Amino acid sequence: xxxxxxxxxxxxxxxxxxxxxxxxxxxxxxxxxxxxxxxxxxxxxxxxxxxxxxxxxxxxxxxxxxxxxxxxxxxxxxxxxxxxxxxxxxxxxxxxxxxxxxxxxxxxxxxxxxxx
Amino acid sequence: xxxxxxxxxxxxxxxxxxxxxxxxxxxxxxxxxxxxxxxxxxxxxxxxxxxxxxxxxxxxxxxxxxxxxxxxxxxxxxxxxxxxxxxxxxxxxxxxxxxxxxxxxxxxxxxxx
Numbered sequence: 001x002x003x004x005x006x007x008x009x010x011x012x013x014x015x016x017x018x019x020x021x022x023x024x025x026x027x028x029x030x031x032x033x034x035x036x037x038x039x040x041x042x043x044x045x046x047x048x049x050x051x052x053x054x055x056x057x058x059x060x061x062x063x064x065x066x067x068x069x070x071x072x073x074x075x076x077x078x079x080x081x082x083x084x085x086x087x088x089x090x091x092x093x094x095x096x097x098x099x100x101x102x103x104x105x106x107x108x109x110x111x112x113x114x115x116x
Numbered sequence: 117x118x119x120x121x122x123x124x125x126x127x128x129x130x131x132x133x134x135x136x137x138x139x140x141x142x143x144x145x146x147x148x149x150x151x152x153x154x155x156x157x158x159x160x161x162x163x164x165x166x167x168x169x170x171x172x173x174x175x176x177x178x179x180x181x182x183x184x185x186x187x188x189x190x191x192x193x194x195x196x197x198x199x200x201x202x203x204x205x206x207x208x209x210x211x212x213x214x215x216x217x218x219x220x221x222x223x224x225x226x227x228x229x
Contacts, residue, residue: 004158032215043120043207043220044159051216090159094215102215103149103172106159 002027002093006107013081014115021076021110023065023091031093033074034104035065038088047089050074061085086114118142122208122221129198129228137193137224141210148191149209149218150183152176159207165191198228 005024013019025031032051036044048059055067065076074091088111092104121140129135141148150162163183164171170183182194191210195202205225209218 036220041222043122043222044209044218045220046217049216092159103161103164103174104151104159104215104218105161106151108156108158 002031002095002105004091004093004105004107006091006110008110009108010111010113012113012115015083016080018079019077019081019085019112021089021091021112023074023076023107025072025074025091025093027072027093027095030096032096033065033067034092034094035059035063035074035076036090036092036106038090038109040087044090047076081112081114083114083116085112087112118219120208120210120219120221122206122224124224125222126225127227129226131200131228132197135195135198135226137195137206137208137226139191139193139208139210139221140189141191141208142212142219143189145210145212145219147171147211147214148183148185149211150193151207151209151220152204153207153223154201154204162193162206198226200228202226203228 003026034049035047037047038044050057050067058064088109090109091107094102123138148165153159163173163177180196205223207223208221211218
């Protein structure tokens with residue numbers, strides 16, 4: 001079975017500073033990787049995903065993530081954060097299979113707080 | 117952008133009571149899901165639904181849980197006899213293409229007293 005670890009439950013960052021949110025996964029087979037964001041009082045929104053190809057993936061709102069197979073990591077980065085980036089960020093994986101309905105397995109989430 | 121709508125946003129119930137959580141997925145989507153998040157814990161998969169039947173369910177989704185798409189637009193989750201440990205935020209999600217992009221609702225916070 002696959003699993004996801006987000007070691008940092010809370011990350012405070014000053015406005016305009018860079019940020020990295022860490023995600024490591026475990027799986028015996030190949031996976032697809034995702035980052036979802038949850039703004040206050042809203043549902044989860046897809047930030048970016050890695051399915052295949054270039055290991056550097058760019059998403060919405062200036063975020064990017066790099067898939068590192070040897071490190072089994074998919075860390076999320078942004079070079080300069082804004083107050084509006086304050087949210088909960090979830091890393092997730094799903095198995096690669098012919099069955100398109102595979103479930104997502106989520107990490108525990110990282111609460112990003114931007115300090116003015 | 118179209119969105120998944122969940123009602124109610126908060127539901128308080130007594131232990132042993134039945135609850136129905138309602139979701140209106142995006143209209144052209146074919147795949148439907150329920151996830152839940154107990155406070156401080158991971159978002160957990162409950163069930164997936166496609167072509168009017170359950171595709172997969174987790175160990176959490178026991179006989180007390182059921183899902184239904186009664187009228188082609190709503191997607192409901194029923195808990196027949198709620199337990200204290202069912203208290204959680206329940207998220208509905210839908211997708212046009214399956215796992216590659218899920219759209220989530222804003223959740224229903226269920227509190228079982």
